[in-house]
Amino acid sequence: MNYGEKTHAPPGSRWYRNYVLVMLTLVYVFNFIDRQLLVILQESIKAELHLSDTQLGLLSGFTFALFYVTMGIPIARLADRGNRRNIVALSLGIWSVMTALSGLARNFGQLLLARIGVGVGEAGGSPPAHAMISDYFVPGKRATALAIYSSGIYVGVLIGFLMGGYLNEELGWRTAFFVLGIPGVLFSLLVYTTVKEPLRGATDASATETRGHSLGQVVRHLYARKTFVYLALGSGLNVFCIYGVSNWEPSFLARLHGMQPAEIGLALGLIFGITGAIGTLLGGYLSDRFGKNDKSWYLKIPTYAILGSIPFLAGLVFFKATWASLLCLGVSSFLSSMYLGPALALSHYLVPASFRALTSAVFFLVINLIGLGFGPLVVGMVSDLLTPALGPEALRWAMSTLLLASVASVFLYLKAARHLQTDLGKLV
Numbered sequence: 001m002n003y004g005e006k007t008h009a010p011p012g013s014r015w016y017r018n019y020v021l022v023m024l025t026l027v028y029v030f031n032f033i034d035r036q037l038l039v040i041l042q043e044s045i046k047a048e049l050h051l052s053d054t055q056l057g058l059l060s061g062f063t064f065a066l067f068y069v070t071m072g073i074p075i076a077r078l079a080d081r082g083n084r085r086n087i088v089a090l091s092l093g094i095w096s097v098m099t100a101l102s103g104l105a106r107n108f109g110q111l112l113l114a115r116i117g118v119g120v121g122e123a124g125g126s127p128p129a130h131a132m133i134s135d136y137f138v139p140g141k142r143a144t145a146l147a148i149y150s151s152g153i154y155v156g157v158l159i160g161f162l163m164g165g166y167l168n169e170e171l172g173w174r175t176a177f178f179v180l181g182i183p184g185v186l187f188s189l190l191v192y193t194t195v196k197e198p199l200r201g202a203t204d205a206s207a208t209e210t211r212g213h214s215l216g217q218v219v220r221h222l223y224a225r226k227t228f229v230y231l232a233l234g235s236g237l238n239v240f241c242i243y244g245v246s247n248w249e250p251s252f253l254a255r256l257h258g259m260q261p262a263e264i265g266l267a268l269g270l271i272f273g274i275t276g277a278i279g280t281l282l283g284g285y286l287s288d289r290f291g292k293n294d295k296s297w298y299l300k301i302p303t304y305a306i307l308g309s310i311p312f313l314a315g316l317v318f319f320k321a322t323w324a325s326l327l328c329l330g331v332s333s334f335l336s337s338m339y340l341g342p343a344l345a346l347s348h349y350l351v352p353a354s355f356r357a358l359t360s361a362v363f364f365l366v367i368n369l370i371g372l373g374f375g376p377l378v379v380g381m382v383s384d385l386l387t388p389a390l391g392p393e394a395l396r397w398a399m400s401t402l403l404l405a406s407v408a409s410v411f412l413y414l415k416a417a418r419h420l421q422t423d424l425g426k427l428v
Contacts, residue, residue, distance in 0.1 A: 020133075020136055020195055024129045024132065025155075027088060027092050027152070028150070028156065029155045030187060031092075031122055031125050031126070031156060032153045032154075032156025032157050032160065033156040033157075033159050033184075034099040034160075034184065035064070036156065036161065036164075036246065037164045038059060038115070040165050040168065041168050042251065044168055045111070048173075049106075049108060049111070051108060053381075053383045054377070056376075057247075057379065058377060059108075060376050061372055061375060061377045063112060063115060063116060064115050064116070064372065066373060067116050068364075068368055069365040070365075072124075072361040073362070075361070076357040076361030077357075079127060079357040079358075084129070085191070085196065085197045086197075087124045087128045088124065088128050088129055088195075091122065091125050092184055092188040093121075093185050093188035094120070094121030094124075095118045095120075095122045096121075096181050096182065096183070096185045097181070098121055098181075100178050101114050101117070103173075103175065103181075127358070127360040130149075130357065130360040131200075131356040131357035132197070134348050134356050135200060136198055142348065143285075143291070143341045146341045147281050148284070150340040153276065153340075154272055154273045154277040155273060157269065157272045158270065158273020160180065161264075161265045161266075161268045161269035162273075163180055165266065165269070166262055167180075168261050169261045169262040170262075218351075218355045218358045218359065222359065222362060225419075225423045227346070227350065227419045227423040228347060231343055231346065232347075232362075232363050232366040232367060233366065234409045234411075234413040234415075234416060235302075235343050235366075235367045235371075235409070236368075236370030237370060237371070237405045238302075238336060238339055238406065239370065240371040240374060241309075241336060241409070242371065243372050243375035244375035244379045244399060244401075245316070246268075246272060247376040248379050248383075248395065249329065250264050250268060252399065253322075255395055257322045257325070271329055271333060275330045275331070275333040275334040275337070276337040278334060279334040279335060279337035281341075282338060283302060283305065283338030284341025284342065286301050287341060287345065291342075295346065295420060296420055298343075298346040299346070299413055299416055299417045299420060300417070301338060301342050302338055305336065305338040306335065306406060306409050307410045309332045310407065310410075312332040313403055314403055315327075315328030315332075317396055318396070336406075344360065344363070347360070349424075350424075378398075379395075379401065380398070382397070383395045
């Protein structure tokens with residue numbers, strides 16, 4: 001079955017479509033440079049500002065995620081009705097300024113306010129960009145295009161960890177925030193002047209602008225698609241593991257493997273940047289290739305990948321040899337990153353073009369509230385709870401809780417697959 005994928009020719013030349021994709025991907029690179037920079041700097045920040053692991057979890061996880069996901073909904077509603085390019089450019093400028101201001105923080109409260117500002121700014125980045133990409137690329141190429149965009153996560157992590165670790169060791173954590181925050185402001189101007197807003201639904205069966213929908217209509221539509229419900233929850237638990245690892249791995253390597261900031265930044269930048277980007281791109285490519293006539297592959301690819309990542313997740317936590325732990329980290333990062341392109345493409349396939357940005361915002365609300373909000377926080381809280389008895393080993397056992405979330409993620413993806421054919425039938 002081809003599920004009736006009748007489409008119109010995509011807007012603009014092939015060169016220009018690819019240019020827009022590159023520009024939006026670079027915006028996402030800045031997104032994750034600024035988001036993950038705190039992670040590589042957190043041990044230095046903890047020492048200077050006298051913070052607990054729970055406070056670090058709040059800064060890098062829950063508080064950031066709370067404002068990120070709640071602001072994402074109204075911004076996405078605006079994006080489904082207004083100019084998405086303008087929203088992306090403005091959002092990039094805001095979160096870049098707030099990243100730079102993080103370097104001025106003198107206590108936990110000031111740094112918390114700066115992180116809230118980063119979260120509010122970044123809320124306007126991905127949902128409008130997802131919707132634009134779906135309007136520039138036909139359905140059969142969307143998972144690949146969205147995976148290319150999503151690979152910006154890992155390029156951003158690579159740059160943030162490499163540069164953040166080096167700048168932290170050589171010039172201090174405050175300078176790292178300034179140096180890596182300011183360039184985003186300049187890039188936002190380039191996005192505004194060179195990227196064009198596409199027609200909504202340009203690559204779908206109807207190439208006319210469609211009116212926006214209320215949040216209630218979108219939520220009811222998505223809730224009626226149980227595929228989306230289980231897909232979002234399963235992705236959220238996978239992201240719980242991803243952020244639980246990535247946000248605490250620098251501290252894990254420092255406390256339990258005795259590594260220094262610069263070498264941690266180099267190791268994690270290369271591992272997360274390369275393996276995560278390859279996994280994201282491969283997940284999107286394989287889903288589009290095998291899912292052209294069978295949409296179940298958009299669920300099979302991430303399900304198999306997450307299942308395969310579980311033993312390597314255990315290895316990175318429990319292996320005492322640094323090389324073995326880092327090797328397992330690389331394989332786990334590669335496999336766990338394969339979910340995003342397929343998940344976004346399938347989510348957009350289940351909704352009309354007129355509320356794709358809002359659909360992405362709802363999807364991101366779920367996965368980031370569960371994953372980014374609670375992953376780092378839970379690990380930090382468990383670590384603080386166990387530290388009196390276990391000392392540095394507390395972080396190892398705190399990170400082991402991520403294995404349960406990964407198993408639950410696989411279960412929910414399998415639940416989503418049971419409803420896929422029924423939900424796809426509603427589109428015909």
